[in-house]
Amino acid sequence: MGICDGRVVIVTGAGRGLGREHALAFAAAGAKVVVNDLGAGLDGADTGEHPAEQVVQEIIDAGGEAVVNGADVADWEQAAGLVAQAVDTFGHLDTIVNNAGFLRDKMLVSMSEQDWDNVTRVHLKGHFAVLNYAANYWRSESKAGRPRAARVVNTTSGAGLFGSVGQGNYATAKAGIALLTIQAAAEMGGYGINVNAIAPAARTRMTTSAGDAMASAMAAPADGSFDAMHPGNVSPLVVWLGSDAAADVTGRVFEAEGGKVTVCDGWQRAAGADKGERWSPEELTEVIPGLLSESPAPVPVYGAR
Known part of the structure; x- marks a missing residue:
């Protein structure tokens, strides 16, 4: 009996990297898994590969x-079909893990409209489309007197929480996912739907393609010691958030790296001043520096000098 025994789980982008590890971990924890993957390359281009089939075979070979x-x-209709396949194949749906995405890194001044649209589409719209159809299924089940302990695990990023030079499209989409998580948790709790997000740090195609310095930091240790950057280190948190055990956790964002789990708070109100009437620009010249000095300094943007 695993922590997810009998649960039905969709994992998107599950053919490689983090998604693959999540799918294998859910199966090991007793879940029935829909392994979604388009087979796209790192930049979203069609590769003709079918990595999801390999993951499914691994799960079946292990008895799952x-x-x-x-x-x-x-794609709105394909997202609907994904949710329908889970329900039609296994009888119900309990958890979705939104993980699919790709990169097209450029500085903002060099980024094309297509670079922006493609990345924000797969990350942000891709999260929302699957979430929307799953939530409608769970709402219908709840209204029919068959409420489920529904779980959503979204994938944001340190880039989305703090920014990342050269990844403006990706960082913006990931920031939107963090807020989508909070928004969905507030709106969907009444139907038994818990929504949380992770910001993982791990060795994947995305991180190892981000330059020599990043690739070096992500490399596996040569001495056989604990591999802090192995993507499988993130999956236990994802499985826990996708299980019955996370019943009291919703609307939260967690960083996960190696053996470390950290709760991340988003925008918080810091120092403020209230005049009780309209400020003049000249008055704010005196006020704003004081408020900034009394407020926490922001976390530095990744890659900023």
């Missing part, structure tokens, strides 16, 4: 249950 799904999660 899984099926392949090749939907584009940001």
Whole structure:
């Protein structure tokens, strides 16, 4: 009996990297898994590969249950089909893990409209489309007197929480996912839906393609010691958030790296001043520096000098 025994879980972008590890970990914890992957390359281009099939075979060989799904999660109709496949194949749906995404890194001044649209589409719209259809299913179940302990685990990023030079499209989409998590948790709790997010740090195609310094930091240790950057280190938190055990946790964001789990708070009100009437620009010249001096300094943007 695993922590997710009998639960039905969708993991998007589950053919490689973090998603693959999540799918395998859910199956090991007793879940039935829909392994979604479009087979796209790092930049979203079609590769003709089918990595989801390999993951499903691994799960089946280990005695678990899984099926392949090749939907584009940001396509509205295909997202609907993904949720329907889970319900039609296994009888119900309990957890979705939104993980799918790719990169097209450029400085903002060099970024094309297509670079912006493609990345924000797969990350932000892809999260929302699957969430929307899953939430509608769970709402219907709740209204029919069959409420489920529904769980959503979204994937934001340190880039989305703090910014990352050269990744403006990706960072913006990931920031939107963090807020989407908070918004969805507030709106969907009445239907038994808990929504949380992770900001993982791990060795994946995305991180190892981000330059020599990043690749070096993400490399596996040569001496066989604990591999802090192995993507499988993130999956236990994802499985826990996707289980019954996380019943009292919703609307939160967690950083996960190696053996470390950290709760991240988003925008918080810091120092303030209230005049009780309209300020003049000249008055604010005196006020704003004082407020900033009394407020916490922001976390530095990744890659900023």
